[in-house]
Amino acid sequence: MRITRLEAIPYAIEYTHPLRFASGEVRTADHVLIRVHTDDGVVGEADAPPRPFTYGETQSSIIEVVTRIFAPQIVGTPVFERGKIHQVMNRTVHNQVAKGAVDIALWDAIGKGLGTSVHQLLGGYTDHLKVSHMLGFRPAQELLEEARRFGEEYGIKTFKLKVGRRPLALDIEACRVLREGLGDDVELYLDANRGWTANEAWDVVRATEGLGLTLLEEPCDAREAMSRRRLVEKSPIPVVGDESVPTAGDASRELLSGGCNAICIKTARSGFTEAQEILGLCTGLGVDVTMGNQIDTQVGSLATVAFGAAHEATSRRAGELSNFLDMADDLLAEPLEIVDGRIHVRSTPGVGAGIDDEKLARYRQD
Ligand code: MUC
Ligand code: MG
Structure with missing residues:
Protein backbone atom coordinates (compact mmCIF):
# COMPACT_ATOMS: atom_id res chain seq x y z
CA MET A 1 0.00 0.00 0.00
CA ARG A 2 2.23 2.77 -1.28
CA ILE A 3 1.03 6.35 -1.33
CA THR A 4 0.41 7.58 -4.86
CA ARG A 5 -1.15 11.01 -4.22
CA LEU A 6 -2.17 13.46 -1.50
CA GLU A 7 -5.34 15.41 -2.27
CA ALA A 8 -6.45 18.54 -0.38
CA ILE A 9 -10.01 19.61 -1.24
CA PRO A 10 -11.29 22.97 0.11
CA TYR A 11 -14.97 23.08 0.98
CA ALA A 12 -17.32 25.39 2.89
CA ILE A 13 -20.50 24.70 4.88
CA GLU A 14 -22.38 27.42 6.79
CA TYR A 15 -23.11 27.38 10.51
CA THR A 16 -26.77 27.92 11.40
CA HIS A 17 -25.63 29.23 14.82
CA PRO A 18 -22.20 30.87 14.75
CA LEU A 19 -19.99 30.09 17.77
CA ARG A 20 -18.41 33.13 19.46
CA PHE A 21 -15.59 32.95 21.99
CA ALA A 22 -12.73 35.10 23.32
CA SER A 23 -10.27 34.42 20.47
CA GLY A 24 -12.69 34.46 17.53
CA GLU A 25 -15.93 33.47 15.90
CA VAL A 26 -16.85 30.68 13.46
CA ARG A 27 -19.64 31.32 10.93
CA THR A 28 -18.55 28.97 8.14
CA ALA A 29 -16.73 25.66 8.25
CA ASP A 30 -14.17 26.50 5.57
CA HIS A 31 -12.21 23.29 5.94
CA VAL A 32 -10.06 20.99 3.80
CA LEU A 33 -10.77 17.31 3.12
CA ILE A 34 -7.45 15.44 2.99
CA ARG A 35 -7.23 12.25 0.96
CA VAL A 36 -4.29 9.84 0.91
CA HIS A 37 -4.48 7.66 -2.22
CA THR A 38 -2.63 4.32 -2.41
CA ASP A 39 -1.64 1.97 -5.24
CA ASP A 40 -4.09 -0.63 -3.83
CA GLY A 41 -7.01 1.74 -4.48
CA VAL A 42 -7.49 2.33 -0.74
CA VAL A 43 -8.14 6.01 0.10
CA GLY A 44 -7.62 7.38 3.63
CA GLU A 45 -9.63 10.50 4.52
CA ALA A 46 -9.59 13.17 7.24
CA ASP A 47 -10.98 16.63 7.91
CA ALA A 48 -8.66 19.61 8.44
CA PRO A 49 -10.34 22.54 10.27
CA PRO A 50 -8.10 25.63 10.01
CA ARG A 51 -8.29 28.06 12.93
CA PRO A 52 -6.48 31.15 11.61
CA PHE A 53 -7.05 33.23 14.75
CA THR A 54 -5.41 30.58 16.91
CA TYR A 55 -2.69 28.82 14.93
CA GLY A 56 -2.34 31.00 11.82
CA GLU A 57 -3.25 28.14 9.46
CA THR A 58 -5.81 28.85 6.73
CA GLN A 59 -7.60 26.75 4.11
CA SER A 60 -4.96 27.91 1.56
CA SER A 61 -1.98 27.31 3.84
CA ILE A 62 -3.16 23.75 4.56
CA ILE A 63 -3.55 23.00 0.85
CA GLU A 64 -0.11 24.49 0.12
CA VAL A 65 1.79 22.66 2.84
CA VAL A 66 0.10 19.31 2.15
CA THR A 67 0.31 19.32 -1.66
CA ARG A 68 3.51 21.30 -2.26
CA ILE A 69 5.69 20.57 0.76
CA PHE A 70 4.59 17.21 2.23
CA ALA A 71 3.32 15.36 -0.87
CA PRO A 72 6.58 15.40 -2.91
CA GLN A 73 8.42 13.93 0.09
CA ILE A 74 5.75 11.38 1.04
CA VAL A 75 4.51 9.95 -2.28
CA GLY A 76 6.00 6.47 -2.82
CA THR A 77 6.18 5.65 0.93
CA PRO A 78 4.11 2.66 2.20
CA VAL A 79 1.25 3.86 4.47
CA PHE A 80 2.51 1.54 7.24
CA GLU A 81 5.76 3.51 7.50
CA ARG A 82 4.19 6.32 9.49
CA GLY A 83 7.45 6.88 11.36
CA LYS A 84 9.20 7.94 8.15
CA ILE A 85 6.29 10.15 7.12
CA HIS A 86 6.28 11.91 10.50
CA GLN A 87 10.02 12.44 10.36
CA VAL A 88 9.49 14.20 7.02
CA MET A 89 6.54 16.32 8.23
CA ASN A 90 8.33 17.26 11.46
CA ARG A 91 11.07 19.04 9.53
CA THR A 92 8.42 21.72 9.00
CA VAL A 93 7.54 23.47 12.27
CA HIS A 94 3.94 24.37 13.21
CA ASN A 95 1.20 23.56 10.61
CA GLN A 96 -0.30 21.20 13.18
CA VAL A 97 -3.76 20.95 11.59
CA ALA A 98 -2.29 19.98 8.21
CA LYS A 99 -0.03 17.38 9.84
CA GLY A 100 -2.85 16.09 12.04
CA ALA A 101 -5.15 15.51 9.06
CA VAL A 102 -2.45 13.69 7.07
CA ASP A 103 -1.84 11.47 10.10
CA ILE A 104 -5.55 10.65 10.56
CA ALA A 105 -5.91 9.95 6.82
CA LEU A 106 -2.93 7.54 7.06
CA TRP A 107 -4.55 5.70 9.98
CA ASP A 108 -7.81 5.59 8.02
CA ALA A 109 -6.00 4.02 5.03
CA ILE A 110 -4.23 1.53 7.31
CA GLY A 111 -7.51 0.53 8.95
CA LYS A 112 -9.26 0.15 5.59
CA GLY A 113 -6.31 -1.84 4.22
CA LEU A 114 -6.36 -4.21 7.22
CA GLY A 115 -10.17 -4.38 7.34
CA THR A 116 -10.10 -3.16 10.97
CA SER A 117 -11.52 -0.11 12.71
CA VAL A 118 -8.94 2.47 13.80
CA HIS A 119 -10.64 2.58 17.20
CA VAL A 345 -17.70 4.38 17.77
CA ARG A 346 -18.10 2.79 14.35
CA SER A 347 -16.84 -0.71 13.74
CA THR A 348 -16.37 -0.24 9.98
CA PRO A 349 -12.76 -0.46 8.73
CA GLY A 350 -10.79 2.77 9.12
CA VAL A 351 -12.05 5.74 11.14
CA GLY A 352 -15.58 5.08 9.85
CA ALA A 353 -16.16 8.44 8.16
CA GLY A 354 -17.70 7.56 4.79
CA ILE A 355 -17.93 10.74 2.68
CA ASP A 356 -21.10 11.61 0.76
CA ASP A 357 -19.75 12.33 -2.75
CA GLU A 358 -22.78 14.37 -3.78
CA LYS A 359 -22.36 16.67 -0.80
CA LEU A 360 -18.65 17.00 -1.43
CA ALA A 361 -19.44 18.03 -5.04
CA ARG A 362 -21.95 20.59 -3.72
CA TYR A 363 -19.68 22.20 -1.12
CA ARG A 364 -16.21 21.92 -2.64
CA GLN A 365 -14.65 25.19 -3.69
CA ASP A 366 -11.95 24.18 -6.17
C1 MUC B 1 -11.70 25.44 22.31
O1 MUC B 1 -11.62 24.53 23.13
O2 MUC B 1 -10.95 26.39 22.45
C2 MUC B 1 -12.17 27.37 19.84
C3 MUC B 1 -11.11 27.58 19.02
C4 MUC B 1 -10.55 26.35 18.69
O3 MUC B 1 -9.57 26.11 18.00
O4 MUC B 1 -11.24 25.38 19.32
C5 MUC B 1 -12.38 25.94 19.94
C6 MUC B 1 -12.73 25.35 21.22
MG1 MG C 1 -10.14 25.57 24.44
Whole structure:
Protein backbone atom coordinates (compact mmCIF):
# COMPACT_ATOMS: atom_id res chain seq x y z
CA MET A 1 0.00 0.00 0.00
CA ARG A 2 2.23 2.77 -1.28
CA ILE A 3 1.03 6.35 -1.33
CA THR A 4 0.41 7.58 -4.86
CA ARG A 5 -1.15 11.01 -4.22
CA LEU A 6 -2.17 13.46 -1.50
CA GLU A 7 -5.34 15.41 -2.27
CA ALA A 8 -6.45 18.54 -0.38
CA ILE A 9 -10.01 19.61 -1.24
CA PRO A 10 -11.29 22.97 0.11
CA TYR A 11 -14.97 23.08 0.98
CA ALA A 12 -17.32 25.39 2.89
CA ILE A 13 -20.50 24.70 4.88
CA GLU A 14 -22.38 27.42 6.79
CA TYR A 15 -23.11 27.38 10.51
CA THR A 16 -26.77 27.92 11.40
CA HIS A 17 -25.63 29.23 14.82
CA PRO A 18 -22.20 30.87 14.75
CA LEU A 19 -19.99 30.09 17.77
CA ARG A 20 -18.41 33.13 19.46
CA PHE A 21 -15.59 32.95 21.99
CA ALA A 22 -12.73 35.10 23.32
CA SER A 23 -10.27 34.42 20.47
CA GLY A 24 -12.69 34.46 17.53
CA GLU A 25 -15.93 33.47 15.90
CA VAL A 26 -16.85 30.68 13.46
CA ARG A 27 -19.64 31.32 10.93
CA THR A 28 -18.55 28.97 8.14
CA ALA A 29 -16.73 25.66 8.25
CA ASP A 30 -14.17 26.50 5.57
CA HIS A 31 -12.21 23.29 5.94
CA VAL A 32 -10.06 20.99 3.80
CA LEU A 33 -10.77 17.31 3.12
CA ILE A 34 -7.45 15.44 2.99
CA ARG A 35 -7.23 12.25 0.96
CA VAL A 36 -4.29 9.84 0.91
CA HIS A 37 -4.48 7.66 -2.22
CA THR A 38 -2.63 4.32 -2.41
CA ASP A 39 -1.64 1.97 -5.24
CA ASP A 40 -4.09 -0.63 -3.83
CA GLY A 41 -7.01 1.74 -4.48
CA VAL A 42 -7.49 2.33 -0.74
CA VAL A 43 -8.14 6.01 0.10
CA GLY A 44 -7.62 7.38 3.63
CA GLU A 45 -9.63 10.50 4.52
CA ALA A 46 -9.59 13.17 7.24
CA ASP A 47 -10.98 16.63 7.91
CA ALA A 48 -8.66 19.61 8.44
CA PRO A 49 -10.34 22.54 10.27
CA PRO A 50 -8.10 25.63 10.01
CA ARG A 51 -8.29 28.06 12.93
CA PRO A 52 -6.48 31.15 11.61
CA PHE A 53 -7.05 33.23 14.75
CA THR A 54 -5.41 30.58 16.91
CA TYR A 55 -2.69 28.82 14.93
CA GLY A 56 -2.34 31.00 11.82
CA GLU A 57 -3.25 28.14 9.46
CA THR A 58 -5.81 28.85 6.73
CA GLN A 59 -7.60 26.75 4.11
CA SER A 60 -4.96 27.91 1.56
CA SER A 61 -1.98 27.31 3.84
CA ILE A 62 -3.16 23.75 4.56
CA ILE A 63 -3.55 23.00 0.85
CA GLU A 64 -0.11 24.49 0.12
CA VAL A 65 1.79 22.66 2.84
CA VAL A 66 0.10 19.31 2.15
CA THR A 67 0.31 19.32 -1.66
CA ARG A 68 3.51 21.30 -2.26
CA ILE A 69 5.69 20.57 0.76
CA PHE A 70 4.59 17.21 2.23
CA ALA A 71 3.32 15.36 -0.87
CA PRO A 72 6.58 15.40 -2.91
CA GLN A 73 8.42 13.93 0.09
CA ILE A 74 5.75 11.38 1.04
CA VAL A 75 4.51 9.95 -2.28
CA GLY A 76 6.00 6.47 -2.82
CA THR A 77 6.18 5.65 0.93
CA PRO A 78 4.11 2.66 2.20
CA VAL A 79 1.25 3.86 4.47
CA PHE A 80 2.51 1.54 7.24
CA GLU A 81 5.76 3.51 7.50
CA ARG A 82 4.19 6.32 9.49
CA GLY A 83 7.45 6.88 11.36
CA LYS A 84 9.20 7.94 8.15
CA ILE A 85 6.29 10.15 7.12
CA HIS A 86 6.28 11.91 10.50
CA GLN A 87 10.02 12.44 10.36
CA VAL A 88 9.49 14.20 7.02
CA MET A 89 6.54 16.32 8.23
CA ASN A 90 8.33 17.26 11.46
CA ARG A 91 11.07 19.04 9.53
CA THR A 92 8.42 21.72 9.00
CA VAL A 93 7.54 23.47 12.27
CA HIS A 94 3.94 24.37 13.21
CA ASN A 95 1.20 23.56 10.61
CA GLN A 96 -0.30 21.20 13.18
CA VAL A 97 -3.76 20.95 11.59
CA ALA A 98 -2.29 19.98 8.21
CA LYS A 99 -0.03 17.38 9.84
CA GLY A 100 -2.85 16.09 12.04
CA ALA A 101 -5.15 15.51 9.06
CA VAL A 102 -2.45 13.69 7.07
CA ASP A 103 -1.84 11.47 10.10
CA ILE A 104 -5.55 10.65 10.56
CA ALA A 105 -5.91 9.95 6.82
CA LEU A 106 -2.93 7.54 7.06
CA TRP A 107 -4.55 5.70 9.98
CA ASP A 108 -7.81 5.59 8.02
CA ALA A 109 -6.00 4.02 5.03
CA ILE A 110 -4.23 1.53 7.31
CA GLY A 111 -7.51 0.53 8.95
CA LYS A 112 -9.26 0.15 5.59
CA GLY A 113 -6.31 -1.84 4.22
CA LEU A 114 -6.36 -4.21 7.22
CA GLY A 115 -10.17 -4.38 7.34
CA THR A 116 -10.10 -3.16 10.97
CA SER A 117 -11.52 -0.11 12.71
CA VAL A 118 -8.94 2.47 13.80
CA HIS A 119 -10.64 2.58 17.20
CA GLN A 120 -9.56 -1.08 17.64
CA LEU A 121 -6.06 -0.41 16.30
CA LEU A 122 -5.59 2.48 18.74
CA GLY A 123 -6.65 0.55 21.83
CA GLY A 124 -10.36 -0.31 21.61
CA TYR A 125 -11.02 0.47 25.30
CA THR A 126 -14.77 1.25 25.18
CA ASP A 127 -17.46 1.68 22.52
CA HIS A 128 -18.58 5.26 23.19
CA LEU A 129 -17.74 8.70 24.56
CA LYS A 130 -19.99 10.84 26.72
CA VAL A 131 -20.68 14.21 25.11
CA SER A 132 -19.87 17.65 26.49
CA HIS A 133 -21.58 20.60 24.74
CA MET A 134 -19.81 23.93 24.23
CA LEU A 135 -21.76 27.11 25.02
CA GLY A 136 -20.49 30.21 23.16
CA PHE A 137 -20.92 33.89 24.11
CA ARG A 138 -24.60 34.70 24.62
CA PRO A 139 -26.72 36.36 27.30
CA ALA A 140 -26.94 34.19 30.43
CA GLN A 141 -30.63 33.37 30.06
CA GLU A 142 -30.16 32.18 26.45
CA LEU A 143 -27.25 30.00 27.57
CA LEU A 144 -29.48 28.38 30.15
CA GLU A 145 -32.19 27.72 27.55
CA GLU A 146 -29.63 26.21 25.17
CA ALA A 147 -28.19 23.95 27.88
CA ARG A 148 -31.67 22.81 28.92
CA ARG A 149 -32.57 22.05 25.30
CA PHE A 150 -29.39 20.01 24.78
CA GLY A 151 -30.09 18.19 28.03
CA GLU A 152 -33.64 17.31 26.98
CA GLU A 153 -32.97 16.51 23.30
CA TYR A 154 -29.64 14.72 23.56
CA GLY A 155 -29.27 13.73 27.22
CA ILE A 156 -26.13 15.88 27.58
CA LYS A 157 -25.11 16.53 31.19
CA THR A 158 -21.74 18.26 30.74
CA PHE A 159 -21.28 21.80 29.44
CA LYS A 160 -18.20 23.87 28.67
CA LEU A 161 -18.92 27.57 28.97
CA LYS A 162 -16.90 29.95 26.82
CA VAL A 163 -15.68 32.82 29.00
CA GLY A 164 -12.88 35.40 28.88
CA ARG A 165 -15.11 38.48 28.55
CA ARG A 166 -14.76 41.85 30.22
CA PRO A 167 -16.25 42.98 32.51
CA LEU A 168 -15.68 39.74 34.40
CA ALA A 169 -19.15 40.05 35.91
CA LEU A 170 -20.67 38.92 32.57
CA ASP A 171 -19.10 35.49 32.86
CA ILE A 172 -19.50 35.22 36.64
CA GLU A 173 -23.22 35.89 36.18
CA ALA A 174 -23.47 33.27 33.39
CA CYS A 175 -21.86 30.66 35.69
CA ARG A 176 -24.30 31.47 38.45
CA VAL A 177 -27.38 31.39 36.17
CA LEU A 178 -26.32 28.06 34.65
CA ARG A 179 -25.62 26.42 38.00
CA GLU A 180 -28.87 27.63 39.55
CA GLY A 181 -30.90 26.70 36.47
CA LEU A 182 -29.32 23.31 35.75
CA GLY A 183 -28.86 22.02 39.29
CA ASP A 184 -25.93 20.21 40.89
CA ASP A 185 -25.96 17.05 38.75
CA VAL A 186 -24.71 18.84 35.66
CA GLU A 187 -20.95 19.27 35.12
CA LEU A 188 -19.88 22.82 34.22
CA TYR A 189 -16.38 23.99 33.27
CA LEU A 190 -14.86 27.08 31.69
CA ASP A 191 -12.69 27.95 28.69
CA ALA A 192 -11.41 31.54 28.41
CA ASN A 193 -9.36 31.11 25.19
CA ARG A 194 -6.70 33.49 26.62
CA GLY A 195 -9.27 36.28 27.09
CA TRP A 196 -8.15 37.30 30.57
CA THR A 197 -4.94 37.97 32.41
CA ALA A 198 -4.00 35.32 34.99
CA ASN A 199 -4.97 37.72 37.78
CA GLU A 200 -8.38 38.33 36.24
CA ALA A 201 -8.83 34.56 36.01
CA TRP A 202 -7.98 34.29 39.70
CA ASP A 203 -10.69 36.86 40.49
CA VAL A 204 -13.19 34.72 38.57
CA VAL A 205 -12.09 31.52 40.33
CA ARG A 206 -12.68 33.21 43.70
CA ALA A 207 -16.00 34.75 42.65
CA THR A 208 -17.35 31.41 41.39
CA GLU A 209 -16.21 29.33 44.38
CA GLY A 210 -19.11 27.20 45.56
CA LEU A 211 -20.60 26.83 42.05
CA GLY A 212 -18.90 23.46 41.58
CA LEU A 213 -16.98 24.34 38.40
CA THR A 214 -14.61 21.51 37.50
CA LEU A 215 -11.97 22.88 35.09
CA LEU A 216 -10.54 26.19 33.88
CA GLU A 217 -9.13 26.02 30.35
CA GLU A 218 -6.58 28.41 28.83
CA PRO A 219 -7.44 31.32 31.17
CA CYS A 220 -4.71 33.62 29.78
CA ASP A 221 -1.81 33.54 27.37
CA ALA A 222 0.49 30.75 28.60
CA ARG A 223 3.49 32.98 27.86
CA GLU A 224 2.54 35.11 30.87
CA ALA A 225 4.60 32.47 32.65
CA MET A 226 4.99 33.91 36.14
CA SER A 227 1.41 34.95 36.84
CA ARG A 228 0.04 31.86 35.10
CA ARG A 229 2.19 29.60 37.32
CA ARG A 230 0.89 31.45 40.37
CA LEU A 231 -2.70 30.90 39.18
CA VAL A 232 -2.08 27.17 38.60
CA GLU A 233 -0.56 26.81 42.09
CA LYS A 234 -3.45 28.58 43.82
CA SER A 235 -6.41 27.33 41.77
CA PRO A 236 -8.61 24.75 43.52
CA ILE A 237 -9.59 23.32 40.10
CA PRO A 238 -7.22 22.04 37.37
CA VAL A 239 -6.03 24.61 34.83
CA VAL A 240 -6.19 23.00 31.37
CA GLY A 241 -3.76 23.83 28.58
CA ASP A 242 -5.40 23.85 25.14
CA GLU A 243 -4.00 26.05 22.35
CA SER A 244 -0.72 26.26 24.31
CA VAL A 245 -0.17 22.47 23.97
CA PRO A 246 -0.67 21.20 20.39
CA THR A 247 2.41 18.91 20.56
CA ALA A 248 3.92 16.54 23.13
CA GLY A 249 6.86 18.94 23.47
CA ASP A 250 4.51 21.85 24.22
CA ALA A 251 2.61 19.73 26.74
CA SER A 252 5.88 18.76 28.49
CA ARG A 253 7.03 22.37 28.65
CA GLU A 254 3.74 23.67 30.05
CA LEU A 255 3.33 20.85 32.59
CA LEU A 256 6.93 20.98 33.80
CA SER A 257 6.99 24.78 34.06
CA GLY A 258 3.69 24.86 35.94
CA GLY A 259 1.73 26.56 33.13
CA CYS A 260 -1.11 24.03 33.45
CA ASN A 261 -1.93 20.83 35.32
CA ALA A 262 -4.36 19.21 32.86
CA ILE A 263 -4.26 18.85 29.08
CA CYS A 264 -6.86 19.17 26.33
CA ILE A 265 -6.15 16.74 23.49
CA LYS A 266 -7.50 17.62 20.04
CA THR A 267 -7.06 15.08 17.28
CA ALA A 268 -7.65 17.84 14.68
CA ARG A 269 -4.30 19.46 15.53
CA SER A 270 -2.35 16.49 16.90
CA GLY A 271 -3.54 13.61 14.68
CA PHE A 272 -3.76 10.22 16.36
CA THR A 273 -0.01 9.65 16.54
CA GLU A 274 0.97 12.82 18.42
CA ALA A 275 -2.25 12.64 20.47
CA GLN A 276 -1.08 9.23 21.73
CA GLU A 277 2.31 10.72 22.64
CA ILE A 278 0.60 13.52 24.59
CA LEU A 279 -1.70 11.01 26.27
CA GLY A 280 1.24 8.78 27.32
CA LEU A 281 2.96 11.78 28.83
CA CYS A 282 -0.16 12.73 30.77
CA THR A 283 -0.97 9.26 32.09
CA GLY A 284 2.69 8.85 33.11
CA LEU A 285 2.57 12.08 35.07
CA GLY A 286 -0.92 11.46 36.48
CA VAL A 287 -2.34 14.48 34.68
CA ASP A 288 -6.02 14.63 33.66
CA VAL A 289 -6.91 14.94 29.97
CA THR A 290 -10.01 16.13 28.13
CA MET A 291 -10.97 15.39 24.51
CA GLY A 292 -11.45 18.84 22.96
CA ASN A 293 -13.20 20.07 19.83
CA GLN A 294 -11.64 22.33 17.21
CA ILE A 295 -15.17 23.27 16.13
CA ASP A 296 -15.19 20.04 14.18
CA THR A 297 -17.52 18.64 11.56
CA GLN A 298 -19.08 15.20 11.96
CA VAL A 299 -16.08 13.78 10.09
CA GLY A 300 -13.72 15.39 12.61
CA SER A 301 -15.89 14.51 15.61
CA LEU A 302 -15.91 10.85 14.58
CA ALA A 303 -12.10 10.90 14.62
CA THR A 304 -12.22 12.31 18.18
CA VAL A 305 -14.63 9.52 19.21
CA ALA A 306 -12.42 6.82 17.62
CA PHE A 307 -9.40 8.11 19.56
CA GLY A 308 -11.11 9.07 22.82
CA ALA A 309 -12.98 5.78 23.19
CA ALA A 310 -9.82 3.80 22.42
CA HIS A 311 -8.15 4.67 25.76
CA GLU A 312 -9.28 4.57 29.36
CA ALA A 313 -7.93 8.01 30.32
CA THR A 314 -9.53 9.84 27.37
CA SER A 315 -12.94 8.22 27.93
CA ARG A 316 -13.28 9.11 31.63
CA ARG A 317 -14.58 12.60 31.04
CA ALA A 318 -17.18 13.72 28.51
CA GLY A 319 -15.55 14.70 25.19
CA GLU A 320 -16.47 17.91 23.34
CA LEU A 321 -18.34 16.43 20.40
CA SER A 322 -21.46 18.43 19.62
CA ASN A 323 -20.36 21.56 17.69
CA PHE A 324 -21.49 19.90 14.44
CA LEU A 325 -25.11 20.27 15.57
CA ASP A 326 -24.84 23.98 14.70
CA MET A 327 -23.81 23.30 11.08
CA ALA A 328 -26.28 23.46 8.18
CA ASP A 329 -24.92 20.21 6.69
CA ASP A 330 -21.92 17.86 6.72
CA LEU A 331 -19.88 15.62 4.41
CA LEU A 332 -20.47 12.49 6.50
CA ALA A 333 -22.70 10.06 4.57
CA GLU A 334 -24.22 8.41 7.65
CA PRO A 335 -24.93 11.18 10.22
CA LEU A 336 -23.58 11.03 13.77
CA GLU A 337 -26.15 10.57 16.48
CA ILE A 338 -26.08 11.68 20.10
CA VAL A 339 -28.30 9.40 22.16
CA ASP A 340 -28.44 9.45 25.99
CA GLY A 341 -25.58 11.96 25.96
CA ARG A 342 -23.25 9.57 24.10
CA ILE A 343 -21.74 8.98 20.66
CA HIS A 344 -20.77 5.42 19.74
CA VAL A 345 -17.70 4.38 17.77
CA ARG A 346 -18.10 2.79 14.35
CA SER A 347 -16.84 -0.71 13.74
CA THR A 348 -16.37 -0.24 9.98
CA PRO A 349 -12.76 -0.46 8.73
CA GLY A 350 -10.79 2.77 9.12
CA VAL A 351 -12.05 5.74 11.14
CA GLY A 352 -15.58 5.08 9.85
CA ALA A 353 -16.16 8.44 8.16
CA GLY A 354 -17.70 7.56 4.79
CA ILE A 355 -17.93 10.74 2.68
CA ASP A 356 -21.10 11.61 0.76
CA ASP A 357 -19.75 12.33 -2.75
CA GLU A 358 -22.78 14.37 -3.78
CA LYS A 359 -22.36 16.67 -0.80
CA LEU A 360 -18.65 17.00 -1.43
CA ALA A 361 -19.44 18.03 -5.04
CA ARG A 362 -21.95 20.59 -3.72
CA TYR A 363 -19.68 22.20 -1.12
CA ARG A 364 -16.21 21.92 -2.64
CA GLN A 365 -14.65 25.19 -3.69
CA ASP A 366 -11.95 24.18 -6.17
C1 MUC B 1 -11.70 25.44 22.31
O1 MUC B 1 -11.62 24.53 23.13
O2 MUC B 1 -10.95 26.39 22.45
C2 MUC B 1 -12.17 27.37 19.84
C3 MUC B 1 -11.11 27.58 19.02
C4 MUC B 1 -10.55 26.35 18.69
O3 MUC B 1 -9.57 26.11 18.00
O4 MUC B 1 -11.24 25.38 19.32
C5 MUC B 1 -12.38 25.94 19.94
C6 MUC B 1 -12.73 25.35 21.22
MG1 MG C 1 -10.14 25.57 24.44
